[in-house]
Amino acid sequence: MKKEKQYINIFIIFLFILVSLLMIIPLVRNGRINAYSDWTFHSARVQQIYLNLQRGNLLTFIATDVSQHTGVGTFLFYPYLFLYPWAIFKLVVSPVTAFYLWYASITLLTLIISYYSMMRFSKENYVQSLIFAFVYMLVPYRLYLGQVVLGEFIAATFLPLVFLGLYEILWGDLKKWYLLSIGMSLLVYSHILSVYLSCQVIALIFAGYLILSKISIKRIKVLLYSAILTIFLSLPVVVLFITDFIGKGIATTFTGIAIEPEFNSVIVDSFRNWNGFNIGLILMVTFIIGGVIVRKNKQLKYIYVLGVLLTIAATSVVPWYMFSNTILGKVQLTNRYFSFGDLFLAVIASYGLSRLFDKKLDIVRKSILMFLISIGSVFIFYASSTWVLQETHTYNKELYLLLQPKKKNGVPKIPDRVQLDNNNYNYQFEYRSLTGSSDYYPIKAYDNQSKVDSILNQETYINGKRRKLIGRYNTNTIKYRISLKSKSRVDLPVIKYNHTEVYVNNNLIKNSRISDRGTIDLTLDKGMNNINIKYQPNFSFYTCVIISAIIWLLLFIYIVKVW
Known part of the structure; x- marks a missing residue:
């Protein structure tokens, strides 16, 4: 038996x-793949995990390469453990095959x-x-x-x-x-x-x-x-x-x-x-x-x-x-x-x-x-x-996602329904997600669409004047280099969370300000300023990871014994 x-x-x-x-x-x-609704929101999260794994980093806290480089905490407050297999599959097979x-x-x-x-x-x-x-x-x-x-x-x-x-x-x-x-x-x-x-x-x-x-x-x-x-x-x-x-x-x-x-x-x-x-x-x-x-x-x-x-x-x-x-x-x-x-x-x-x-x-x-x-x-x-x-069987010209052209009026939302293949898969990350683009923004920005748009469009404000800066993006880290002719107040399009750390010329800025749109707000000196923004959870997070892992292990041992 x-x-x-x-x-x-x-x-x-x-x-x-x-x-x-x-x-x-x-x-x-x-x-x-026919993508619509929440699909592009989650595929962007997978893309960030995938890029971080390529860099040899296991944990992801904020979006730096995706979601318009805003440092939004879609990983802090939306669990992502079960997206790891998708990201790992992407390391070895094509994006479409990885999803399936x-x-x-x-x-x-x-x-x-x-x-x-x-x-x-x-x-x-x-x-x-x-x-x-x-x-x-x-x-x-x-x-x-x-x-x-x-x-x-x-x-x-x-x-x-x-x-x-x-x-x-x-x-x-x-x-x-x-x-x-x-x-x-x-x-x-x-x-x-x-x-x-x-x-x-x-x-x-x-x-x-x-x-x-x-x-x-x-x-x-x-x-x-x-x-x-x-x-x-x-x-x-x-x-x-x-x-x-x-x-x-x-x-x-x-x-x-x-x-x-x-x-x-x-x-x-x-x-x-x-x-x-x-x-x-x-x-x-x-x-x-x-x-x-x-x-x-x-x-x-x-x-x-x-x-x-x-x-x-x-x-x-x-x-x-x-x-x-x-x-x-x-x-x-x-x-x-x-x-x-x-x-x-x-x-x-x-x-x-x-x-x-x-x-x-x-x-x-x-x-x-x-x-x-x-x-x-x-x-x-x-x-x-x-x-x-039927929809994935043949190429559909009307749904096939094209590379998003650079526009002065900002980053457009991805169309309601798009067709992706291995050739245009990465184009989706140049658009705003159909849903969730501003989830986990500070309330002061979330309730004001113009502020949300300014962040998503990567608008920096120097002494109140709008300027476009290109950052450098790494795991949980965003860097800027800003040359100033005089001491200035700079509002960067990066979301500020409780454990977001800001360094200027390698010096930690304690109690850095939050702008009225919920982003990094700094007073910078004249000359070249190297800004390093990163999310760094405190020791309590890692302590909890260890405690939880030990309890999972003990529970597994107990289950094996009683079985």
């Missing part, structure tokens, strides 16, 4: 690798985590676990995220682990309480807003638990321990928010509800099963008849209700306008609840579909069945992504 279990798990991992590669082969062969290899890697990780999570929940039902992994991975909304909203796309990978951990704490094996901490920590390293959303859903589940079940003080204590462990596992991210963000007048993305998918459109688009703001054919059928599927299973009834409620919450059925200026307004895009609704409905779908197969299949027939399900999932992916494959 043990050998059979090992064989099946190895065979399933092989199938996951095969599917992940088969999904990207047509896209790699096309050699093109990264996409396949995230897909593979999603399949493995989903499979493991359902194996725990279903008490080692291989067929149900395999089906769950593929259904969850193939949800149209998740496929949509993989084309445009890459932070949320990464976060979706770890949601099954988060809610498996919560299940173990509230109803399952308390010895597995650390799974919630691991899942939540991985979310922290992926997408902070997904952490916020997950906490909302966890609070909803916990409230239901208190109402419908007997309160176990021990389980509540363990839930608290899990929250504490999550903080320690995530210390490097947490400490930067404490030292450089909280109370420092830094803006984030907007607050308010910007998108509410129409419920009728969600239904129609789900039956079409194309990538976008919908739950897909399988989950829409589950949404409609799931109550019948789980009528005899109390636990699955709760999961089904959660899936239905969270799917509805993603749409305009909820009067979201009433919450736009509340803490719920931080959701920004209500479609983000689809990821959670998809997860719970996928549990019900996998349960229903797995009941169609004979439980007593021998290992050979079971292997054949799993292989057929895997190959079928590839064709479902192709069908769902038809328009993506």
